[in-house]
Amino acid sequence: MELWFSERHTPNVKLSIRVERQLFNGQSDFQRIDVFETKEFGRFLTLDGYIMLTEKDEFIYHEMMTHVPMAVHPSVERALVIGGGDGGVIRELTRYDSIKQIDIAEIDPMVVEVCKKYLPQTACKLDDPRVNIYFEDGLKFMRSKQDTYDLIIVDSTDPFGPGEGLFTREFYGNCYKALHDDGIMVNQHESPFYTEDAKACQLAHKHIIVNFPISRIYQAHIPTYPSGHWLFGFASKNYHPVHDLDAAAWNKRGIKTRYYTTRLHTGAFALPAYVEEFLENVEKEY
Amino acid sequence: MTKLSQTEAPIYEALERFRQMRVVPFDVPGHKRGRGNHELVELLGEQCVSLDINSMKPLDNLCHPVSVIAEAEDLAAEAFGAAHAFLMVGGTTSAVQSMILTVCKRGDKLILPRNVHRSIINALVLSGAKPVYVNPDVDQRLGISLGMSVTQLEQAIIAHPDAVAVLVNNPTYYGICSDLSSIVKLAHGNGIEVLVDEAHGTHFYFSDDLPISAMAAGADMSAVSMHKSGGSLTQSSYLLIGPAVNAGYVRQIINLTQTTSSSYLLLASLDISRRNLALRGKEEFARVVALAEYARAEINDIGSYYAYSRELINGGSIFDYDVTKLSVNTIDIGLAGIEVYDILRDEYNIQIEFGDIGNILAYISIGDRKQDVERLVSALAEVRRRYQRDKTGLLSQEYIDPQVVITPQEAFYAPKESLPIDETEGRICSEFVMCYPPGIPILAPGEKITKQILEYIRYAKMKGCSLTGSEDPSIEVLNVLRGV
DSSP states (O other), rough: OOOEEEEEEEEEEEEEEEEEEEEEEEEEESSSEEEEETTTEEEEEEEEEEEEEETHHHHHHHHHHHHHHHTTTSSOOEEEEOOOOOOOHHHHHHOOOOOEEEEEHHHHOOOOOHHHHOOOHHTTTTOOTEEEEESOHHHHHHHHHHSOEEEEEEEEEEEEGGGGGGGGGGHHHHHHHHHHHHEEEEEEOOOSSSSSHHHHHHHHHHHHHHTOEEEEEEEEETTSSSTSSEEEEESSSSSOOTOOHHHHHHHHHHHOOSSSOHHHHHTOOOHHHHHHHHHHHHTTOO | OOOOOOOOHHHHHHHHHHHHHOOOOSOOOTTTTTTHHHHHHEEEEEEEHOOOOBBBBBGBBBTSSOOOOHHHHHHHHHTTSEEEEESSSHHHHHHHHHHHHHHHHHHOOOEEESOOOOOHHHHHHHHOEEEEEEEEOOOOTEEEEOOOHHHHHHHHHHOOOOOOOOEEESOOTTTTEHHHHHHHHHHHTTTEEEEEEETTOGGGOOOOSSSSOTTTTTOOOEEEOOHHHHOOOOOEEEEEEEESSOOHHHHHHHHHSOOOOOOOHHHHHHHHHHHHHHHHHHHHHHHHHHHHHHHHHHHHHHSOEEOOOOGGGGSSSSOEOOOOOEEEEEEGGGOOHHHHHHHHHHHHOOOSSSEEESSEEEETTOOOOHHHHHHHHHHHHHHHOOOOOOTOOOOOOOOOOOBSSHHHHHHHHHHEEEEEEEEEEEEEOOOOOEEEETTTTEEETTOOOOOHHHHHHHHHHHTTTEEESSTTTSSEEEEEEETO
């Protein structure tokens, strides 16, 4: 018997993974949630049929979302994660002793519940005493926050479905308002490769550059995401992601990583020519 | 004929039966279920174009309904508590015009507030009726026209005892409701019929917590925009009448201007939307109310904005308020409503219903999701953070009492000349000028052009309102009566 999970990356391309068994299926108020077990990728979580993380490659995404801003900002004490109910970013953040408070605004309590039960690899630090979980719409949570955080990590799903509000100009504007004067925002920035994804990517970039004085894009390779080529946004009020990288200070912390290094940090901001070009096209409009 | 139940949708069911018969078409429309127009099929889908068919025996005829359309009318009448309901395919405009043409002949007097939709004054041009305007009070802080107070109507009736009908727009675009029951009692006591422009009040028929509907208040006729809050396709609407109105005569009036090729897409959409509201309307509108109340509370929390509601009720010109309306005053942000409206669209990809001088209206309906409301509220918070400025210099909208010199019909057809707008002061206008939306005339045919009106037009243009109605699209030139 062969059981296959398939996700359409475009109407004409799909990725299929052979499944050993399904561990969970449920419908929350916001989305359908599934957890599968596979030989190749270990366990993986899907929301509305889209892969959010697999045990095999989640480290790439979570390390790149977390350590890049942490190696630039010299003293993050208060961090906020929007989305991210799987706990992967939280796990990475809790590795920094200097962080005093980690808030999460996750819209869907069932995601947290399911991840705690089936994906302890990422959810393992959700009970850290520094972590406060708010089950609230990200946009709503941000509205009332002002000058509160050093770092905001936007660990959103996609620009459609429950996460679409996290790709909007009003949301990024609210993030700007919620950050301290030297704050940094990092966001999941979609893929530049397939046409539809690239459009979403351009739109997100447009909405960020109108809100933040510094806005750069960096990349990583994530096998289970569409095209495998994934982008992240680094937006800040003050720090430049490469010029203000303090490699020595970060390395002194002794945090052991599998993907991120301070050498890779600099390289991740060197983008393929076609990506540079389409981002510049957006920037030229402003 | 056995009595149908609200679970049925006779037009929709007839279309289904017809589809299964696989009839070969040698009649219009010529696209023949889309086979002759592939691009149209690609645009609208096969299902949709295959429903675009002609009136025929199994599908009845809107001009003279005897079978499935007659049944759909009966069901609609029952659902709305009316003596009879007409399915309209020319928008609520055609329903409004049919109401006025039914009760007003040439020279008859119609009492109405000035903040009515252009379609009503257009109907006066068609019928030749004389408008008697009742001054709708204006809320000074919000700059919006209010409802019709019973006292003002009383005065109008004393001054014009020969008036044949009164027309009330209820609710207004902003959600303001008048005391319909008392208006009906007063008017009927004086032998005057009551017409209601209920374009924005379809949902009143399907809730116990919203203001009273026209039919429940005993009005004679009401034009209901099913396509606004009712969920049917754009341009589809209902005309409802009470027991004292002759349905056969109304049908004749409707047929004067209604198409003989009515669209079954529109008719079927009316039919299934009526079924939906009859079966699930109460829960649906309870959800809409909850969503609107949530948005209102969140917007008021932002500060500077004023999303108003029932607290405005004053027993007279604001007898009740439609809480599904999300009307927000923007003056304290230092921006005109139209400016907020433009910023929301251009910068935040959010399209709201309209912005006027001091207010915006976001339309909340059965199709809205909480997450989209979060976007709207957050965008408004951002607009405030980024744009808030001193509000001095912002004009608030004032009611300008129209000076009607001759009837709209006489003015519309009279000899006229075109003058640069600055030279028209003191002349009589022969055309419309209005801000669209909301489409309420600043000037109507037959009215005197005053300095105050010209100033208002200049200001609205400067703030980016889209002004419409006149022959000259840029409103640099106005048509006025020649030699008067």
